Amino acid sequence: MWTVCAWCGLRWGELMGLQHHHVAATRLTIDVQLGPPDGRPFELEPPKEGSYRNDHPHYFGAVDLPPFLAALLTRQMADRHPASCDCGDDGCGGGRFLFLNKRGGHHLHGTYATHPWEKAVTGWVPARRPRRGRSSGAPARPVMVDMAEGWPGVPVTPTWPAASGTTWAPPVVRGLPRYDQPVVDARAVDCPRCRAAAGKACTSPSGDKHTHQPRIAAARAAGHIRELGLTSWLPINPRMTPPQVTALAPGVAGRDRHPHDPHP
Ligand SMILES: [Zn+2]
Ligand SMILES: [Zn+2]
Structure with missing residues (x-):
């Protein structure tokens, strides 16, 4: 692009x-x-x-x-396939665009410099500032990916914090998935609860996105369990900025603050 x-x-x-x-x-x-x-x-x-x-x-x-x-x-x-954006008939027309994001939508100018650019060039997820009453923010973290489907991997979120010190063990923290544990690939099977077909996410009338327990149990019983192929991205060139997309997030100015050696 x-x-x-x-x-x-x-x-x-x-x-x-x-x-x-x-x-x-x-x-x-x-x-x-x-x-x-x-x-x-x-x-x-x-x-x-x-x-x-x-x-x-x-x-x-x-x-x-x-x-x-x-x-x-x-x-x-x-x-590349035709756009699967939700612009509708009055919008972009859903044509065969050359440069779409991974989900088939259009890249957003306002956030492009952070995602995906900054993650790719620095290998780090930028720090998030605290938002009053909503989140306490988060420090910058290395981009961690699952390589199951090949290069360049699928980023896992939330990602683990950077390793520090001479010993390291997978973090066991509330709200942080155990990426070191085998995962059940529930989407490999149809959902007996909501009838979602294999490959599709579960749906529920309330609109929540949780995978139904019976589906997880069925996938486990059928042996759809695997280890994640975890690795983290190394920086391509932390000082590279995208042309015309200069609205860099505040975290970018601090990119020298995190040395690149403590990748897990
Ligand atoms: Zn569109
Ligand atoms: Zn379901």
């Missing part, structure tokens, strides 16, 4: 608005942007200041892609 942004000189909204039909072999057409940046619903709009890059005689023409970038875009398109 950022390689395309840098090579093609795109604005955030233009990058977010890119869809499969904008790529034709070695040419990239820019005729929309997805805006507003954090709006609901997201909508496709003309690019800012009429900066179309297409073959209309009034404009400069589509962007020529160097071969390596055309190849990267081709690979990206083969990997």
